[in-house]
Amino acid sequence: MKKKLKLGLFGFGCVGQGLYHVLHETHGVKAEIKKICVKSHDKKRPIDASFFTWNPSDILNDPEIDVVVELIDDAHAAFKIVKTALENGKHVVTANKKMLAEHLQEIYDLQQKYDRSVLYEGAVCGSIPILRNLEEYYDNDMITSIEGIFNGSTNYILTKVFEERQSYIEALKAAQDLGFAESDPSLDVEGYDPKFKLTIAIAHTFGVFVKPENIINVGIQKISAVDLKYARENNLTIKLVARAYKINGNIYGFVAPQFIPADHMLANVRNEYNAVLVEGAFAEKQVFIGKGAGSYPTGSAVLSDISALTFDYRYEYKKFTQGDALPFSNNAFVDVIVSFPDGTLISNRDFESFKGGYQGKGYQYLQGTVSLERLKEWSQWDDVSVILAPILNLTGANQIQNTERLSA
Numbered sequence: 001m002k003k004k005l006k007l008g009l010f011g012f013g014c015v016g017q018g019l020y021h022v023l024h025e026t027h028g029v030k031a032e033i034k035k036i037c038v039k040s041h042d043k044k045r046p047i048d049a050s051f052f053t054w055n056p057s058d059i060l061n062d063p064e065i066d067v068v069v070e071l072i073d074d075a076h077a078a079f080k081i082v083k084t085a086l087e088n089g090k091h092v093v094t095a096n097k098k099m100l101a102e103h104l105q106e107i108y109d110l111q112q113k114y115d116r117s118v119l120y121e122g123a124v125c126g127s128i129p130i131l132r133n134l135e136e137y138y139d140n141d142m143i144t145s146i147e148g149i150f151n152g153s154t155n156y157i158l159t160k161v162f163e164e165r166q167s168y169i170e171a172l173k174a175a176q177d178l179g180f181a182e183s184d185p186s187l188d189v190e191g192y193d194p195k196f197k198l199t200i201a202i203a204h205t206f207g208v209f210v211k212p213e214n215i216i217n218v219g220i221q222k223i224s225a226v227d228l229k230y231a232r233e234n235n236l237t238i239k240l241v242a243r244a245y246k247i248n249g250n251i252y253g254f255v256a257p258q259f260i261p262a263d264h265m266l267a268n269v270r271n272e273y274n275a276v277l278v279e280g281a282f283a284e285k286q287v288f289i290g291k292g293a294g295s296y297p298t299g300s301a302v303l304s305d306i307s308a309l310t311f312d313y314r315y316e317y318k319k320f321t322q323g324d325a326l327p328f329s330n331n332a333f334v335d336v337i338v339s340f341p342d343g344t345l346i347s348n349r350d351f352e353s354f355k356g357g358y359q360g361k362g363y364q365y366l367q368g369t370v371s372l373e374r375l376k377e378w379s380q381w382d383d384v385s386v387i388l389a390p391i392l393n394l395t396g397a398n399q400i401q402n403t404e405r406l407s408a
């Protein structure tokens with residue numbers, strides 16, 4: 001017999017209201033919202049005022065509340081809420097990828113210490129049920145890679161800029177109006193948000209807790225009209241891809257934009273849709289596609305976690321507890337295409353191996369293999385745009401001078 005859960009909700013913005021809606025539209029989930037804690041006193045709320053409080057303790061210290069649902073946009077405050085909730089014997093559901101990525105090991109330890117569950121499917125690729133699949137379905141499969149489009153708002157922006165020739169600013173504004181963008185949009189466009197999701201995915205895929213600051217992220221903010229023209233002329237599109245691989249005893253992971261051939265699985269993942277490609281030694285390649293952002297899609301993932309708590313579900317972090325976790329490394333090479341105005345200090349000698357390039361209309365294009373560190377360095381230079389070369393072989397890897405080569 002499923003229990004009826006009493007929920008204390010933090011945050012009533014895009015996702016909080018989405019959860020409220022989907023909870024009231026479905027009849028199968030035995031849960032009801034008792035209180036909602038918000039920040040601002042003077043905002044007009046779409047539901048009865050009696051639901052709301054501004055005092056976290058009205059939820060955290062209410063013995064009747066079984067589950068704290070944390071849906072606020074402040075990672076620092078969110079961690080305090082999650083920690084106190086666990087200390088007070090409550091289960092937690094959260095969609096806060098920044099908070100999770102920054103504190104994942106600690107949150108794992110707190111779950112063990114207080115024997116309570118923290119579920120966070122909505123934090124990774126919105127409505128796509130990837131974490132529970134990684135935990136349960138792929139338990140015995142040897143996963144070799146996980147990669148894909150992990151950020152709905154940048155995918156929306158890239159789609160509008162590429163297909164409808166909207167300006168970057170116009171497309172970002174539309175993504176914000178539709179509720180896909182983070183409150184701080186630099187988290188999306190600079191590739192931090194997909195990096196946070198990748199951090200969480202790496203823990204559930206490979207059993208490794210990596211600090212997000214150790215994962216390289218390159219965003220879409222430097223992609224220029226010249227890059228878009230290059231893509232159109234070569235039957236390519238551009239996607240922001242998060243990826244992690246297990247190769248020769250190491251785990252590698254990074255986020256960067258990539259030229260994607262028109263016939264590649266990721267090419268037709270458009271707008272706010274996300275896609276996750278999982279490759280296993282036995283199951284081989286599988287793809288999950290779904291809405292990665294937005295009020296109802298994310299609300300439905302949060303609801304699914306609440307539903308899972310009615311039958312006492314918890315993540316077992318099996319790949320971590322199995323104890324054969326591999327080290328995380330950035331010591332890898334990738335193929336890139338770098339574009340920059342004439343006079344910028346990049347030459348063919350800066351590549352590990354140089355493949356070619358051309359010059360025209362005050363711009364230069366160079367293609368070749370560089371280290372991940374060099375990719376990161378160039379991505380921080382003014383006027384330089386660095387994009388991974390089209391995918392030729394998703395899993396291929398060769399040993400070069402004791403360093404891994406990821407074939408991008």
Ligand SMILES: NC(=O)c1ccc[n+]([C@@H]2O[C@H](COP(=O)([O-])OP(=O)(O)OC[C@H]3O[C@@H](n4cnc5c(N)ncnc54)[C@H](OP(=O)(O)O)[C@@H]3O)[C@@H](O)[C@H]2O)c1
Nearest residue numbers: 011012013014015038039040071072073077095096293294
């Ligand atoms: N939007 C998406 O598509 C999406 C998808 C996946 C995950 N997420 C994650 O879900 C979370 C919420 O995102 P959102 O888009 O719903 O944000 P949002 O629309 O900006 O809403 C944030 C809510 O949090 C409340 N809040 C902020 N600080 C608070 C505090 N210290 N105590 C209590 N309430 C506080 C705000 O209160 P007021 O109403 O008083 O301002 C507001 O109701 C974030 O972690 C985000 O990364 C979002």
